[in-house]
Amino acid sequence: MQPFVEITQVKKKIDNFHLGPIDLTIEPGTITSLVGNNGSGKSTLMKLMMNLANSDSGIIKLFNQNVSGDEEHWKSFVAYQSQKMIGWDAFTGEKLKDFIAPLYEQWDEQLFQRLVELFAIPLDQRFSKLSQGSQQKLTLALTIPRNTALLLLDEPTAYLDIPAKNHLMDILVEWMDQGERSIVIASHQIEDIKKLSDYLFVLRNGEMVGNFEKEALTERYKRYWLRNELTESSIPGEVFRDRVQVVSNHPEATEHYLRENGLQWANQSSLDLEEIITFLLSPTR
Ligand SMILES: Nc1ncnc2c1ncn2[C@@H]1O[C@H](COP(=O)(O)OP(=O)(O)OP(=O)(O)O)[C@@H](O)[C@H]1O
Numbered sequence: 633m634q635p636f637v638e639i640t641q642v643k644k645k646i647d648n649f650h651l652g653p654i655d656l657t658i659e660p661g662t663i664t665s666l667v668g669n670n671g672s673g674k675s676t677l678m679k680l681m682m683n684l685a686n687s688d689s690g691i692i693k694l695f696n697q698n699v700s701g702d703e704e705h706w707k708s709f710v711a712y713q714s715q716k717m718i719g720w721d722a723f724t725g726e727k728l729k730d731f732i733a734p735l736y737e738q739w740d741e742q743l744f745q746r747l748v749e750l751f752a753i754p755l756d757q758r759f760s761k762l763s764q765g766s767q768q769k770l771t772l773a774l775t776i777p778r779n780t781a782l783l784l785l786d787e788p789t790a791y792l793d794i795p796a797k798n799h800l801m802d803i804l805v806e807w808m809d810q811g812e813r814s815i816v817i818a819s820h821q822i823e824d825i826k827k828l829s830d831y832l833f834v835l836r837n838g839e840m841v842g843n844f845e846k847e848a849l850t851e852r853y854k855r856y857w858l859r860n861e862l863t864e865s866s867i868p869g870e871v872f873r874d875r876v877q878v879v880s881n882h883p884e885a886t887e888h889y890l891r892e893n894g895l896q897w898a899n900q901s902s903l904d905l906e907e908i909i910t911f912l913l914s915p916t917r
Pocket residue numbers: 646647649668669670671672673674675676677
């Protein structure tokens with residue numbers, strides 16, 4: 633099956649900020665988290681994917697169509713939740729639903745009603761009158777039931793309360809099971825990233841660090857506790873050290889070196905995904 637998204641060598645400059653070059657492919661049936669420090673370009677990348685901003689170079693294809701071309705058929709396969717919904721303030725949830733639902737052939741009214749109930753969304757209030765969390769809940773309730781093949785969510789859980797976050801994760805997992813679908817989610821919430829992602833696309837200050845398969849990434853990092861303090865200046869795979877502790881992102885090379893040089897380790901452990909992301913986003917490591 634054709635990838636849902638193909639991004640090739642995309643670059644974008646905004647004032648002093650440089651994004652890219654970005655290469656990213658989103659296959660059907662996958663959830664990809666966009667992970668990066670603040671201002672690293674996650675929202676910009678999503679806007680580029682939606683053709684809400686123009687790239688300076690490179691190609692972005694959604695459903696095999698160039699997003700900046702004349703043909704806009706690709707838009708019917710995508711639902712996008714941005715951080716700020718422009719033009720919604722004056723309308724109630726009920727009215728917004730009346731505008732949006734008829735635009736989507738696959739609109740799932742039952743799922744909409746379920747989300748309204750689960751999240752206790754007051755549909756009779758104007759969007760501008762809702763709390764930030766309730767605005768986010770309503771936005772999700774008006775986005776997920778569109779049932780498009782691709783769902784782009786820009787920080788969907790930043791303001792959600794704990795029960796709503798948990799409900800949302802269950803709903804997204806369920807939603808994925810209903811067909812050839814994919815989700816791209818920009819998030820700083822480690823629980824979302826851990827629970828949902830198949831892939832982590834990591835950006836550091838506009839630069840692409842990589843697109844990592846989550847399980848492979850967690851297996852790649854190991855911490856070794858050595859019996860004696862290290863005197864070597866650097867050992868293969870090392871990304872961090874502290875007296876008798878070494879963290880490696882290339883365990884085979886590290887272990888080979890330690891054995892060859894008679895350096896024994898008393899213990900080893902895996903790293904938590906949060907710690908791995910911290911290493912990936914840290915400029916000195
Ligand atoms: N409309 C704009 N005008 C000026 N600068 C912008 C604009 N949009 C984005 N930028 C700049 O682009 C860079 C990337 O911003 P972006 O919002 O894409 O990052 P992000 O990774 O989504 O950040 P965060 O995690 O804080 O939401 C930032 O330096 C930001 O200041």
